[in-house]
Amino acid sequence: MVPFRKMHGLGNDFVVLDARAHPLPVTPARAAAIADRRWGIGCDQVIVLEPGTDGADVFMRIRNPDGSEAGACGNATRCIASLIAGETAADHITIRTISGDLLAERLGDLWRVDMGPARLGWQDVPLARAMDTLRLPFEDAAACSMGNPHATLFVPDLDAVPVATLGPLLEHDPLFPDRANIGFVQVINPEHIRLTVWERGAGLTLACGSGACAALVNAARRGLTGRAATVTLPGGDLHIEWRTDGHVLMTGPVATAFTGTIDLDALPL
Numbered sequence: 507m508v509p510f511r512k513m514h515g516l517g518n519d520f521v522v523l524d525a526r527a528h529p530l531p532v533t534p535a536r537a538a539a540i541a542d543r544r545w546g547i548g549c550d551q552v553i554v555l556e557p558g559t560d561g562a563d564v565f566m567r568i569r570n571p572d573g574s575e576a577g578a579c580g581n582a583t584r585c586i587a588s589l590i591a592g593e594t595a596a597d598h599i600t601i602r603t604i605s606g607d608l609l610a611e612r613l614g615d616l617w618r619v620d621m622g623p624a625r626l627g628w629q630d631v632p633l634a635r636a637m638d639t640l641r642l643p644f645e646d647a648a649a650c651s652m653g654n655p656h657a658t659l660f661v662p663d664l665d666a667v668p669v670a671t672l673g674p675l676l677e678h679d680p681l682f683p684d685r686a687n688i689g690f691v692q693v694i695n696p697e698h699i700r701l702t703v704w705e706r707g708a709g710l711t712l713a714c715g716s717g718a719c720a721a722l723v724n725a726a727r728r729g730l731t732g733r734a735a736t737v738t739l740p741g742g743d744l745h746i747e748w749r750t751d752g753h754v755l756m757t758g759p760v761a762t763a764f765t766g767t768i769d770l771d772a773l774p775l
């Protein structure tokens with residue numbers, strides 16, 4: 507039996523497995539089975555902790571419910587920072603991902619993560635062909651990478667958008683060779699936007715931290731907001747700041763819902 511921790515950031519929920527002391531056989535198929543809300547534990551992402559090396563406190567591997575691996579997960583990064591801080595009492599944690607190192611800092615009850623630089627080139631997202639990422643050839647959309655691919659669609663009324671229909675269509679659009687997370691944004695004012703995200707490999711979630719970073723960056727590039735804003739998601743608020751050096755800071759809460767154990771060999775594969 508393998509211990510797990512169920513955590514979430516604004517309802518974006520994770521099963522966290524600890525493979526730091528002993529490797530765990532979390533294949534893509536097993537991750538999908540764990541994430542299944544009927545046959546497994548259920549979550550938006552499965553997070554596997556692996557040993558940190560060369561200055562990193564931990565390596566965080568991120569898998570979506572379809573088994574695919576992701577390069578970034580903002581909400582999970584805050585959760586893992588608080589988990590590691592609980593072990594070491596440190597206020598600054600370095601989390602390594604396949605996209606690079608992320609620095610997290612405790613701010614009272616909240617955690618702030620330097621999500622690294624927003625990448626704005628079409629090859630960075632990636633898109634299928636050369637173009638200005640500020641104006642995609644459909645809808646009113648822009649794109650960028652936060653270590654994972656994001657498209658942001660600007661809409662006048664978020665409540666009127668059929669996110670569950672449009673989201674999967676756009677996620678699989680040939681413009682996105684690695685698929686994409688699709689964020690729908692309504693600008694309330696230059697310091698406040700609303701966002702709902704259809705996540706690549708996961709579907710509709712209550713919050714997406716990297717999506718919130720991408721939404722603020724794309725809104726600021728369009729001149730619709732300043733470089734800092736509150737992003738209201740269905741699960742609650744994140745504060746996002748796009749620094750002048752290109753790095754994006756994300757501040758928000760973390761929570762542990764429950765802990766338990768799971769028999770990985772008993773999962774339906």
Ligand SMILES: N[C@@H](CCC[C@H](N)C(=O)O)C(=O)O
Pocket residue numbers: 518550551568570575576577578579580581582654655687705706707708711713714715716717
């Ligand atoms: N929930 C995450 C993003 C998780 C990965 C994403 N679905 C992808 O495939 O890129 C967040 O909080 O950023």
